[in-house]
Amino acid sequence: MNQTPAPPPSSPCSPSRSPSPTPSPFRSRSFRFLFAASAVSRGGMAVGNLALPLVAIVALDASVGEVGLLATLTTAAFLLVGPFGGVWVDRLRKRPVMIAADLARALLLGWVPLAWWAGWLTLEQLCVVALLTGVGTVFFDVAALSLLPLVVGRERLLAANSALHGFDAGVAVAGPAAAGGLVALVTAPFAVAANAVGYLASACLLAGVRVEEPAPERAGRGRVWAEVAEGARFVAGHPVLRPVLVQGGLANLGIRMVTVVLPVVLVQELGLSAGMVGLFLAGGGVGVLLGATFARRLAERLGAGRTLWLLGLAIAPFGLVLPLVREGTLLWLAAGAWAVVTFKTGVDNVLLVSFRQRVTPDRLLGRMNASFRTVLTGALAVGSALTGLLGELAGPRAPLWAGALALSLVWVPIAASPLRTLRDLPTG
Template structure:
């Protein structure tokens, strides 16, 4: 086994498999929930936008304090508790549907509360990872986790589209609940990440949040990484919020085609994540980020051409290339920011990034719903594509582009599997 392989560590393998189940459930729900709103509840573009906004609003509401809390909590318990909460929430959707009591208000509540649980799961997962592997394995560990996320996009969204088409959307959501429950059970096997990373005397919550904000926003490289990722998320969400409306209402498309389209984007993410390390070793970590943005981000302008026939293939190709770039960004950007951050600040750093990045998703969903009502679905796609195509500029114009290596950051030693 390679000396920098993260697979040497038993706790990493456990986190990986638990996260695989969690991502599978998330991606089935990603397809099924908006289609429930459109097909079963006759939701308008504005209501679909509201649903997508509420699904990410929690990162704006509690994202920053969540980082301060996670730094003081046992991350293993946070991960398990978040998955159990998400399983119960999504199990309520098919139950309400079978009782003929499902409403848009119910869906709104489920996605909002699910977002709160996801805040804690995501922050705890990224904060635990550097404690479960050694420094040499960190990039490969992040590449594995980002590849997992991308592969889950392929499998989960493809399966979600198929399940909706075969079994109806409410039944497909039951698969989401089962996947979250299985993830919680798997994560009980983690033995590391049991103690909080920050064991200093407790400071006021406001002070701790401010420390995380200053660390990210006061560092030019971290600030550029956050801005590029936020703009990319904004563009992607403006597009993705309107796609269920377009695919459902466009003759010749439908749930199956939407699932495959999103799965193709997942394939692009996967290829980008797997290519990140070799490309970075050849060109340098910062230059790899800059070149990927310059060469691939403009492909997002092909996405609004989506239609039946050739238009679907052209738009799909543009989406794959744009997501390839995002996959590389995720691996290299996350590795850079983890190496630039002390262990005691990891939760707050990750929460600050999540606040900005997933906050951009909430804003993007709201903007998409509003534009969909005012100017139409197709024009909204062009607005999202413009953001997606230019999001690379903050990193391209920052000192990140000149960085050839990851910064050297001392880490606590991890324990190898026997």
Template sequence: MHNDERASSPWRVRDFRTLFTATTLSQLGTNVGYVAVPLVAVAALDASPGQVGALAALSTLAFLLIGLPAGAWVDRMRHRRVLIGADLARAALNASVPIAWWLDALTLGHLCTVVLLTGCATVFFDVGSQSTLPQLVGREALVGANAAVVSLQAVSNIAGRGAGGGLVQFLTAPVAVLFTAVAHLASALRLTAVGTRHQPPAQPRETRLRTQIAEGLRHVLGNAELRALALTAALTNLGVQIVNTMLPLLFVRELGLSASALGLFWAVGGLGVLLGARCARPLAARLGHGRTQVVTGLLLAPAALLVPLIGRGPGLWLAGAGWVLSMARIGTANVLGVSLRQRMTPDALLGRMNATFRFMLTGALAVGAALSGLLGELVGVSATLWVGAAVLAVSVLPLLLSPVRSRRELPQRQPEGSAVTEAART
């Protein structure tokens, strides 16, 4: 490794390494729960397609309800406390599911409440994590740090969802949810080792919350590049969620496959994300940061149209290949897109910028889950998969029509207080 590469490596920062290991634990738990929770509804509570869709929508509804004010709150709070509190809340909520099941008191209403409140905790964890990263590693190390985090998420998809399918099959879905609770608790304990010197910039307490939220919205929606990144990511999430919401019903009920097969299919998607994340930096060095996102979107996003061909035998392999390719594009976009938006945002606006993105992106997940459940009831599981795949195939269009397509390098660090002026100028 050259001296300049070593100097810009996020791994030189002890607090980043601590955050990374805590995030590893949290991601493993989250991905086990991703498989286990809907299967609790399907297998233990005999939920219908509409109820499964509603459950998936509740998991992301919190971003629509509190996503924007959460960004302003995070900008006023110590990030370490936000992350620890969010993990402790998720641990307690998930632990209530197996406890209620063992007491023969688990209901769909209980499960929906747990999912909604867990989503609220995840709002603060996600916004706080993405906001503290630039302060931990510095702006020059952001691409490397984001590549590491996205790679971690991909590996967690592979290991967590694969393990989740196995845990459900051999220990039942409620017991698998207990693993999720333990993982979040371990993450919270690990986060206590993060130093307190990395604090968010001071925010004027007299500023009204509504004014601060509006500043974040103007920064994102008033900038052509940030707006295109948000729209493309929202369309991607919409398509992914429409597909994912129907997969438990397709695998378990229509195809008669095991929970392990479903976990393996989702894990294969994680392999695609990992591949895309690892290729992001070399591709950006050769093609440019913006062009890489557009080219990979045009080449790989249409592979999602193979997913609705899923079935037993060759159809399952073909759908898996399409899922890997479409997820590889998402891995590349996550590394480069998140790095670009962090570099275009001054520290004082990081929480609100991230909250605005999470509001749009996770709001798209909520809409996608609800729409998937509705379409599943009206036109069936297979037709719903085609709708989700079509949305994924065209999701790159906002980037293609924006200035991002010609950007070669990440911008220099934004001076504090310049965000609103820059957004208005674009």
């Protein structure tokens, strides 16, 4: 069993001493397989996120609205089935759920190049593939977040999440360019096939994860809605999870508002080329990568809880530089500010997920993660809607100011909670 037992329980909001050095999670064979499975899955997803809409555009002559519908259906799965996915993940062992999700997504995406080659492909089929693939992603992601504490032990969560989120950030930086090159080389339908192969490889690698998952509790199991409500009550009533949820929702709201409207400002007002806009936004990906890389060191030096709000307070003024973007010097200052703001996002991604996994009992991990995914995805949807509304009423700078203000305040929920004094990750 590749699991290190967690330290003795303590109060989730009591200060604790500085964390002692822990072995690297990569010393665990099971974590190496889990990391590799995540790597090929995320890499394939980066290709698919570009290739699937390109299939609709190039092969099916889809309109802008139809491409938007395709993208919406993928995200909609988190809102439609997210809470119920958490219940079923808690009712089942996690690794088989991840393998089943990988195989299902591989079959769905594998159909696209086959149907295109045979002349059967329609937009309706693509929409079904997008929705069902999104459902598979819900189950895979919730199960993966719930399996990690069992694989590495709770005291190594910070290092494990730093490695996983660091790779995700690297994919965010390099993935679109690599995906574009692959699409150009083999055409969009066969690039979708590469995504399917990535999911197959992920399923094979997950077979190498050896962890003794406890049998899911059957006593007290009730109706699905009752179990969804139990998970929501646990999150809402927990002194660690509640401020973490509020912080994450505020961050997602701000990030979505900025990323939706910033290209409009850069292109329509400043006249930048698409290449320059991509370069500007790529700086954000670099910021996330660096934040994920340095999150563990910052937590060890400042304390996990203190890092979240002290770093946020220090970075807050940088967010307010974004709406001031103009040609010349202010353009480069805004690009640098965007990289600094997203550095904080990278740190948060590692520390906040580690907080969540550390304090949640095994039997509630699936529902906790699903509750977070639902709220965080909902914040993205609200951010998109608010951006459109404010943009129509007051112009594109208004949602840019609103998003920047939200990003400048993400530290407040942590500073106003008992988490502000924590040095080490809490235990449940």
